[in-house]
Amino acid sequence: QVQIHQWGAGLLKPSETLSLTCNVSGGSFTGYYWNWIRQAPGKGLEWIGEINHSGTTNYNPSLKSRVTMSLDTSRDHFSLKLTSVTVADTAVYYCVRGRAIYFQNWGQGTLVSVSS
Amino acid sequence: DIQMTQSPSSVSASVGDRVTITCRASQDINAWLAWYQQKPGKAPQVLIYAASSLLSGVPSRFSGSQSGTEFNLTISGLQPEDFATYYCQQAHTFPRTFGGGTTVEIK
Numbered sequence: 001q002v003q004i005h006q007w008g009a010g011l012l013k014p015s016e017t018l019s020l021t022c023n024v025s026g027g028s029f030t031g032y033y034w035n036w037i038r039q040a041p042g043k044g045l046e047w048i049g050e051i052n053h054s055g056t057t058n059y060n061p062s063l064k065s066r067v068t069m070s071l072d073t074s075r076d077h078f079s080l081k082l083t084s085v086t087v088a089d090t091a092v093y094y095c096v097r098g099r100a101i102y103f104q105n106w107g108q109g110t111l112v113s114v115s116s
Numbered sequence: 117d118i119q120m121t122q123s124p125s126s127v128s129a130s131v132g133d134r135v136t137i138t139c140r141a142s143q144d145i146n147a148w149l150a151w152y153q154q155k156p157g158k159a160p161q162v163l164i165y166a167a168s169s170l171l172s173g174v175p176s177r178f179s180g181s182q183s184g185t186e187f188n189l190t191i192s193g194l195q196p197e198d199f200a201t202y203y204c205q206q207a208h209t210f211p212r213t214f215g216g217g218t219t220v221e222i223k
Contacts, residue, residue, distance in 0.1 A: 045160065045203055047212040060211040061117075094159055101166060101207040102150035106159035
């Protein structure tokens with residue numbers, strides 16, 4: 001049974017860098033895609049991007065210039081950095097293990113608030 | 117980006133009712149569509165993938181269908197635990213995109 005635990009700073013000021021990390025236990029990195037998805041308060045879901053076990057990434061063009069995803073298979077971690085945050089980046093951020101065609105295992109979510 | 121348009125945005129129903137939610141893609145996505153259920157304060161959970169394939173452990177009252185670029189999620193015999201928000205998601209093209217969500221409320 002795969003478990004995903006995520007953590008990171010929950011309160012940021014505008015222009016700072018969002019940094020979140022997920023730990024994966026009970027599952028393999030190989031053959032899966034490691035995604036970040038966010039949900040603004042009371043809103044729908046927005047896909048941020050994915051990284052596979054080889055380190056190949058695909059990012060949402062709307063965020064691509066500010067996003068970096070990385071994978072550390074030796075520590076079973078994968079991470080998200082989002083630079084130059086604004087109030088519009090306030091959301092619950094989920095790390096998600098996915099198959100090619102669906103998002104299978106979700107972390108518990110981290111609320112990141114951006115406020116001056 | 118592929119736009120996913122879900123309807124209705126909300127529906128009121130009673131236990132035992134049959135509910136159908138529709139998701140329309142702005143272009144052909146073959147059958148690369150998944151459905152998710154989200155309860156308040158929780159992460160979404162996948163129900164259906166490839167338009168009509170039920171994930172292991174998902175009750176059989178949930179079903180998915182496709183006609184061209186229009187996809188349906190049907191709940192046959194609504195149960196109390198089914199009151200939630202449902203999202204569709206296309207997996208045909210990057211960026212992955214979601215529908216706006218449909219909230220199933222208790223009548």
